[in-house]
Amino acid sequence: MRAVFTEAFSAAFIGAPSEVHKVFGKPLANLLRDLRHPSLRAKRYDERRGLWQARVNDDWRFYFTIEGDAYILRAITPHPK
Secondary structure, eight states: OOEOOOHHHHHHHHHHHHHHHHHEEEEEEEHHHOOOTTTTEEEEEETOOOTEESSSSSSSSEEEEEEEEEEEEEEEEEEEO
């Protein structure tokens, strides 16, 4: 699998705090290795649109779709608690 970053994801990532920048590499690597990696807690977020959600850390989530052999990263946002 490979990751494809949308413009919306990239813009949101640039605007995210530096802590998110520092830790995002690990969840991305885990996603590329295994969608079911326990630390991701990946789940279908919107089945109709094929949107998935996974954790960056306790406070941030990223959203993606699966298209062929690619994870299309759509958004990264603070997690509403």
